[in-house]
Amino acid sequence: MARIILRDIAKTFGTTPILNGVSLDIEPGEFLTLVGPSGCGKSTLLRILSGLEEPTSGTVEIDGKDVTKTRPSLRNLAMVFQSYALYPHLTVAENMLTPLKMRDLDRMERLPLVGPLLSRSKRRDLMDQVSATANTLRISDLLSRKPGQLSGGQRQRVALGRAMVRRPVAFLMDEPLSNLDAALRVHMRAELSALHKMLNTTFVYVTHDQAEALTMSSRIAVMMGGDLLQVGTSDQVYSQPTNLKVAEFIGSPKINILPGEVGKTGTLTVFGQEVGVSCVTHGPVSVGIRSEHLALTSPQQAVFSGTETYRENLGSDVFVHVAVSDGQHRVVLRLSPAQASSIRSGDAIHIAMDPAHVLVFDKHENRSSATLARSHEVPA
Amino acid sequence: MTDTPVTLPTSTFQFSATEAAKHVVLILGALIVLLPFYVMVSYTLKTPVEIMSGSGGLFGTQTPFTDAFCLKAGGTDVECTKSALAYNFGSAFKKAPLLRYLLNGVAVTAAIFLIQVVVALPCAYALAKLRFWGRDAVFSLVLFCLLIPVHAIALPLFIMLAKLGLTNSYAALIVPWTISVFGIFLMRQFFMTVPDDLIDAARMDGMSEFSIIWQVMLPTAIPALMAFAIFSVVAHWNDYFWPRIVITGDKSLFTPPLGLREFRAGLDGNDFGPMMATACVIVTPLIICFLLAQRRFIEGITLTGMK
Numbered sequence: 001m002a003r004i005i006l007r008d009i010a011k012t013f014g015t016t017p018i019l020n021g022v023s024l025d026i027e028p029g030e031f032l033t034l035v036g037p038s039g040c041g042k043s044t045l046l047r048i049l050s051g052l053e054e055p056t057s058g059t060v061e062i063d064g065k066d067v068t069k070t071r072p073s074l075r076n077l078a079m080v081f082q083s084y085a086l087y088p089h090l091t092v093a094e095n096m097l098t099p100l101k102m103r104d105l106d107r108m109e110r111l112p113l114v115g116p117l118l119s120r121s122k123r124r125d126l127m128d129q130v131s132a133t134a135n136t137l138r139i140s141d142l143l144s145r146k147p148g149q150l151s152g153g154q155r156q157r158v159a160l161g162r163a164m165v166r167r168p169v170a171f172l173m174d175e176p177l178s179n180l181d182a183a184l185r186v187h188m189r190a191e192l193s194a195l196h197k198m199l200n201t202t203f204v205y206v207t208h209d210q211a212e213a214l215t216m217s218s219r220i221a222v223m224m225g226g227d228l229l230q231v232g233t234s235d236q237v238y239s240q241p242t243n244l245k246v247a248e249f250i251g252s253p254k255i256n257i258l259p260g261e262v263g264k265t266g267t268l269t270v271f272g273q274e275v276g277v278s279c280v281t282h283g284p285v286s287v288g289i290r291s292e293h294l295a296l297t298s299p300q301q302a303v304f305s306g307t308e309t310y311r312e313n314l315g316s317d318v319f320v321h322v323a324v325s326d327g328q329h330r331v332v333l334r335l336s337p338a339q340a341s342s343i344r345s346g347d348a349i350h351i352a353m354d355p356a357h358v359l360v361f362d363k364h365e366n367r368s369s370a371t372l373a374r375s376h377e378v379p380a
Numbered sequence: 381m382t383d384t385p386v387t388l389p390t391s392t393f394q395f396s397a398t399e400a401a402k403h404v405v406l407i408l409g410a411l412i413v414l415l416p417f418y419v420m421v422s423y424t425l426k427t428p429v430e431i432m433s434g435s436g437g438l439f440g441t442q443t444p445f446t447d448a449f450c451l452k453a454g455g456t457d458v459e460c461t462k463s464a465l466a467y468n469f470g471s472a473f474k475k476a477p478l479l480r481y482l483l484n485g486v487a488v489t490a491a492i493f494l495i496q497v498v499v500a501l502p503c504a505y506a507l508a509k510l511r512f513w514g515r516d517a518v519f520s521l522v523l524f525c526l527l528i529p530v531h532a533i534a535l536p537l538f539i540m541l542a543k544l545g546l547t548n549s550y551a552a553l554i555v556p557w558t559i560s561v562f563g564i565f566l567m568r569q570f571f572m573t574v575p576d577d578l579i580d581a582a583r584m585d586g587m588s589e590f591s592i593i594w595q596v597m598l599p600t601a602i603p604a605l606m607a608f609a610i611f612s613v614v615a616h617w618n619d620y621f622w623p624r625i626v627i628t629g630d631k632s633l634f635t636p637p638l639g640l641r642e643f644r645a646g647l648d649g650n651d652f653g654p655m656m657a658t659a660c661v662i663v664t665p666l667i668i669c670f671l672l673a674q675r676r677f678i679e680g681i682t683l684t685g686m687k
Contacts, residue, residue, distance in 0.1 A: 073586030
């Protein structure tokens with residue numbers, strides 16, 4: 001378990017800035033996910049943390065020690081790569097043995113012919129560690145195979161095993177699931193979470209898939225354009241995004257964004273209708289509301305209405321895509337199959353917004369506080 | 381039993397003029413390439429008389445003949461009557477120390493190839509995977525060096541070696557070839573295809589850059605290395621030009637191609653039989669090596685199991 005502190009990490013390649021001063025505290029034993037669209041600098045941040053890349057400025061601390069200039073292998077971190085990066089010419093056992101050999105045997109003991117003679121008991125000990133790890137990951141029967149003979153999921157496990165054998169202070173994972181097929185990916189998510197619980201070690205996980213981030217992490221750090229936008233639990237990032245970009249990136253289907261206006265008295269109106277929310281800002285705002293917080297209602301109570309353009313049936317839920325009658329906006333409603341079947345195509349759909357879940361963003365895309373207007377307050 | 385009707389196998393042979401034309405061209409090409417080999421093998425099976433008169437077909441008549449030189453040297457009839465094959469190969473090994481030449485050849489080509497690999501792999505790795513100032517300029521120099529023909533710099537090289545007092549030595553045969561620009565280029569192109577993740581993984585495991593070269597890059601580069609080995613070994617095993625320049629006196633340093641000169645035209649005429657026998661002995665190791673490497677080639681290509 002290690003506390004990792006990144007301070008003002010900046011990185012430029014040539015003249016292109018990749019990271020603009022990112023600071024992040026990673027708690028011991030937490031599963032922190034760096035999530036963001038491709039090119040946002042999340043992989044670069046992970047590589048700086050691992051020591052494979054040097055930051056242009058800023059410091060990396062692991063357990064209170066400044067390791068900014070320390071070689072990757074001496075930081076005692078383990079990394080799992082997207083392509084698994086197994087040595088193709090070595091068997092699974094040798095692959096897993098390599099980091100141990102490099103750490104525990106000296107130069108003489110690593111020599112090809114003399115080495116095994118000099119360090120028999122040590123090597124037996126290392127091999128025991130490998131087989132113990134292989135047992136935990138249920139890959140003991142693969143130990144004598146070469147990576148070329150393994151399936152994607154098996155390679156994934158071997159890569160995890162190679163990371164696990166050295167008992168690192170933290171695991172770094174760079175999109176480790178993105179080469180797997182959809183079913184296996186969902187399965188491996190659960191396994192990774194279980195592994196995290198079992199090992200009780202710090203995990204730093206990089207992904208562009210917000211679903212992976214939401215399902216596995218204890219905390220999520222959302223990055224965009226080289227900046228850290230928000231750090232928080234899955235719930236916080238999903239329901240209390242501090243920034244319009246975060247709100248748009250997290251969640252599937254994408255959050256609905258509608259134009260709104262805050263009047264002099266602080267009442268929020270969307271398409272000229274009062275929503276039941278008071279704001280401190282004034283003027284035009286962006287109003288975000290998730291698909292599950294939109295509901296069908298009567299024409300009198302509707303904030304806006306529109307017609308169905310498309311529906312996605314997921315079995316348990318139906319996502320109904322609606323073209324708003326102003327002709328410019330589209331929203332997605334999450335309905336139960338029963339509700340959805342009551343809508344006939346071509347019908348006008350009247351939609352209400354749940355004022356408790358309305359998110360208001362000012363013109364700088366920052367979240368501005370919104371409170372329920374008096375008339376909508378739930379009686380205590 | 382299934383109800384599907386059983387279709388009788390029909391003849392799939394169909395004459396196609398274009399296919400036939402392709403094969404005729406290929407067969408002609410193969411014949412042209414094989415003809416010298418045919419002559420070489422055929423001559424080793426013939427007596428000098430058969431070679432001179434052009435009789436005896438491919439295998440010669442295989443009738444024992446009496447070697448006139450042997451008789452002159454005081455041999456008896458029985459000693460000097462032998463088959464053409466025995467005579468040709470016998471004199472190939474007797475008249476010239478062919479075994480010595482072959483050993484020289486093996487030592488020189490092996491040394492050249494090993495040192496080339498020792499130099500080329502780190503260079504190629506640096507050019508492909510490390511970021512340093514002026515890398516692209518260095519690589520363009522490598523490409524530029526590919527354009528320089530050996531013969532253009534043979535004289536300066538020879539003078540340098542002579543000044544160092546290295547002519548007529550193994551060093552003269554080996555040193556000028558130790559830096560193979562072609563090898564650097566070929567391995568660099570191959571290393572470009574090795575994923576960076578693999579190198580990063582090795583760094584995380586604690587390997588130094590040199591360990592990465594020898595323990596990670598070298599084993600993954602076996603197919604490319606085999607291709608390079610074929611070019612390097614063939615070129616230096618068959619090289620006649622350079623050994624001819626730097627080995628001026630000492631016959632014990634001769635490489636196999638120089639050995640062929642022992643049988644060139646002299647006062648007693650050309651001795652084609654033993655000469656072709658020598659040629660056979662020289663090319664056989666190469667052909668065997670190539671066949672072995674060819675199998676490894678195909679294995680090597682299927683070995684790449686990264687993704």
